[in-house]
Amino acid sequence: MEFLRPFLKDLRERGLLRKLTTADAEGGRYVVIDGRRCLSFATNDYLDLAAHPQVREAAARAAEDHGVGARASRLTAGTSTLHTTLESALAAFTGYEAALLFPTGYQANIGVLSALLTRSDTVFSDKLNHASIIDGCRLSGATKQIYDTRDAEYLGHLLESHVGAGKRLVVTESVFSMDGTIAPVDRISKIARQHDAVLMLDDAHGIGVLGSNGRGVLEHFGLPAGTADIYVGTLSKALGSMGGFVAGGGDLIRYLVNRSRSFIYATGLSPACCAGALAALEILQREPERVSRLREISQYTRQSLLQAGLDVGGDETAIVPVILGDNRTTMDAATQLLADGIFAPGIRPPTVPEGRGRIRVSLSSAHTREDVDRLVESLKRTLLRSEC
Numbered sequence: 001m002e003f004l005r006p007f008l009k010d011l012r013e014r015g016l017l018r019k020l021t022t023a024d025a026e027g028g029r030y031v032v033i034d035g036r037r038c039l040s041f042a043t044n045d046y047l048d049l050a051a052h053p054q055v056r057e058a059a060a061r062a063a064e065d066h067g068v069g070a071r072a073s074r075l076t077a078g079t080s081t082l083h084t085t086l087e088s089a090l091a092a093f094t095g096y097e098a099a100l101l102f103p104t105g106y107q108a109n110i111g112v113l114s115a116l117l118t119r120s121d122t123v124f125s126d127k128l129n130h131a132s133i134i135d136g137c138r139l140s141g142a143t144k145q146i147y148d149t150r151d152a153e154y155l156g157h158l159l160e161s162h163v164g165a166g167k168r169l170v171v172t173e174s175v176f177s178m179d180g181t182i183a184p185v186d187r188i189s190k191i192a193r194q195h196d197a198v199l200m201l202d203d204a205h206g207i208g209v210l211g212s213n214g215r216g217v218l219e220h221f222g223l224p225a226g227t228a229d230i231y232v233g234t235l236s237k238a239l240g241s242m243g244g245f246v247a248g249g250g251d252l253i254r255y256l257v258n259r260s261r262s263f264i265y266a267t268g269l270s271p272a273c274c275a276g277a278l279a280a281l282e283i284l285q286r287e288p289e290r291v292s293r294l295r296e297i298s299q300y301t302r303q304s305l306l307q308a309g310l311d312v313g314g315d316e317t318a319i320v321p322v323i324l325g326d327n328r329t330t331m332d333a334a335t336q337l338l339a340d341g342i343f344a345p346g347i348r349p350p351t352v353p354e355g356r357g358r359i360r361v362s363l364s365s366a367h368t369r370e371d372v373d374r375l376v377e378s379l380k381r382t383l384l385r386s387e388c
């Protein structure tokens, strides 16, 4: 297909051509790449639950008992007791009346936004929001207004100047996935309420990470469950499985079951993923010390990188970006780390702004201080080399 060539050539020339890395997981913090065991700072398995024996056993038993796939869409034959049990458990965990599973978190975001909003509506979206939120806004056809988290007051002005512009929905991530910063959900929720707007929160990187019990961003700010009208989460990060979910009031969930196309026209989540996530949710609630361990090692990482003189971003989350700048420097650093047996991905535009390339370090409760020291030493060597 000739027409693809100029596109690929352009990406190659700009240092933006992406390639897949085959990284087979080995335990909580190692991966095998090209036959070499590497220390990984590249996953979202924040609480080291994806390979937990109880999670694996639950998933294996579910596959054994019910088969690997759900066999059908949820509205036909694809709803099992595992789905409904997990939905009830997620509703109880988040403190909402009901919850609905989606095959992925991506589908949850596009499915909610496109079902709730129309061209006559206005969506107020943080400029750092994840691609799944951006795509959901696009699909909905609603008019988009972008605001900057650092200037939450501006959101108030925007909302005020759009009174009468249909339904007004504010959507934000809780922890921005490439920056590791926490959205000021306390202020945003107040502003949304003052202006009678609907608030949608994507807590993908907050669940299992924020709050003393890992209940997410609302617990972090001491806010009650109903603070966000629509609460989106994923099972694919701290819960070590796969799938997304939406929690909210009963009417919201009934509406989505009837109107959300990415829910209706997709096969249900696999029984193994449901059972694995259920087991992980149980462990998270039984062992809150995993959350404090993750917090401690994330703080240690941030401090160590700062002490090494690196440009480090983010708040007290498990995502620690090390900003390096241009694409080549970023990708050379990732390659050099890999040569040292460390896997930490380089992130380039369009995922982050031009000139803000970074190594995205993500932590797990399984990481040790020795692991972090190895990473910092390797990064220091790498950057020294590139300066010479």
Ligand SMILES: Cc1ncc(COP(=O)(O)O)c(C=O)c1O
Pocket (backbone or CB within 6 Å): 104, 105, 106, 107, 109, 130, 132, 173, 177, 202, 204, 205, 234, 235, 236, 242, 243, 244
């Ligand atoms: C903030 C945010 N929302 C949603 C998603 C999508 O979740 P999933 O990987 O379960 O599709 C991601 C995943 O990268 C994310 O970072």
